[in-house]
Amino acid sequence: MQDWLDFSLFQHPVREYLSALAVLLGYLALFIALKRLGCVYLNRLARKTDNDFDDFLVKLISDVRPAIFLILSMYLVSLHMELAALTESILRRITILAAGIQGILLLQHAAEYGVEKACLKGRTGDPAAVTLSRNIKNILKWALWGLGGLFVLDNLGVNVSALVAGLGVGGIAVAIASQAVLGDALSAFSIFIDKPFAVGDFITVEGLMGTVEHVGLKTTRLRSLGGEQIVFSNSDLTKSRIRNYKRMEVRRIAFKIGVVYQTHAAKVRKIPGMVRSICSGIEGIKLDRVHFFSYGNFSLDYEIVYYVLSPDYNVYMDKQQEINFALKDAFEKEGIEFAYPTQTVFVEKGGAS
Structure with missing residues (x-):
């Protein structure tokens, strides 16, 4: 052993x-x-x-x-x-x-x-x-x-000095070549800190609109109403004016209607009251004002401003449709005609001298 x-x-x-x-x-x-x-x-x-x-x-x-x-x-x-x-x-x-x-x-x-x-x-x-x-x-x-x-x-035991020096020179070249990428990355961090929008928000940017699908390190992607994808660089977004509809609490609506010039003066004065009565009977909206505000080229023009007490676009369209139906019914009962583009030509016959 x-x-x-x-x-x-x-x-x-x-x-x-x-x-x-x-x-x-x-x-x-x-x-x-x-x-x-x-x-x-x-x-x-x-x-x-x-x-x-x-x-x-x-x-x-x-x-x-x-x-x-x-x-x-x-x-x-x-x-x-x-x-x-x-x-x-x-x-x-x-x-x-x-x-x-x-x-x-x-x-x-x-x-x-x-x-x-x-x-x-x-x-x-x-x-x-x-x-x-x-x-x-x-x-x-x-x-x-x-x-x-x-x-x-x-x-x-590997000599990394030469490698570090090479990486330093290469890093400078890469940094110069990737300034845009670094700018987008910093913009992504700015978006995260300031929170101008989040995934799921409906926004408009310089006339383009859509729902935010993804916020990345370089780009932000939107899905438009038409279904196509819109891609923005983050630096462009931070330089643009953004409208965020998701954070809307109420929606302000202003629209105009016009009646023909042949409408009797008493009925012209009656229209604002009719509009107020219609809006007061519709739930989910708040009338701000209604005025006969101008003489148009072919109509007497009224401006109506109201608030939809919901940010939902479909709710707004439902309320606007309800107002339009009610206006059509009320005007037909009163014999008031909506105006549409017309042109009257006056022909004057000259006398023989």
């Missing part, structure tokens, strides 16, 4: 390998125990608090890969053994690479948690907030992996 333990394998006795294996298993058990104890403690703490930060910490610890414990244990064991330079170098590089990847993943989870808390606080169901949160998380993810990759390469 003693001879077997002293048998040399790759210049190390079996006894040393068994000792290293025991220490390896000890380190591995220690790491796993610390992870489980941390999760148990934080779970107990989470049940006593209302915030979700401790829940996040539990998830963060749970996401630590078991493989990293094995690699760290192997590296710690190797410190107490006399290994070949190549073997030691390979093991060291594997440890740095594994630790770097695990560290970047943990930082990524922490950054995503922070972004969600900042962007989605009180706006969990807001599609614009969800979109912006996703875009920011993607940017941070790429930045973390880029910087983390450089850090890992530097610790692996």
